Amino acid sequence: MTPPAFDSAESSSRDHMVCHCLRVSASQIQAAIEGEALGSVPEVCRATGAGTGCMSCRVRIARFLQASSSAIG
Numbered sequence: 585m586t587p588p589a590f591d592s593a594e595s596s597s598r599d600h601m602v603c604h605c606l607r608v609s610a611s612q613i614q615a616a617i618e619g620e621a622l623g624s625v626p627e628v629c630r631a632t633g634a635g636t637g638c639m640s641c642r643v644r645i646a647r648f649l650q651a652s653s654s655a656i657g
């Protein structure tokens with residue numbers, strides 16, 4: 585059996601819940617970062633509502649920002 589592929593393109597195309605408290609998905613986070621040119625966790629939190637509950641997802645939001653900034657340059 586071949587293990588599932590986990591390259592960045594495939595994992596970014598899958599939509600999953602990033603913020604369970606506010607029910608904000610990966611695609612919503614990504615769209616906010618790209619569409620509104622957001623550059624910090626607080627900006628993403630304000631724009632999407634993610635990270636405004638228990639705050640445990642803020643690390644995941646930061647990873648989206650890192651991936652986005654490294655993709656840009």
Ligand code: FES
Pocket residue numbers: 602603604605606634635636637638639640641642
């Ligand atoms: S999981 Fe995002 S605020 Fe709790």
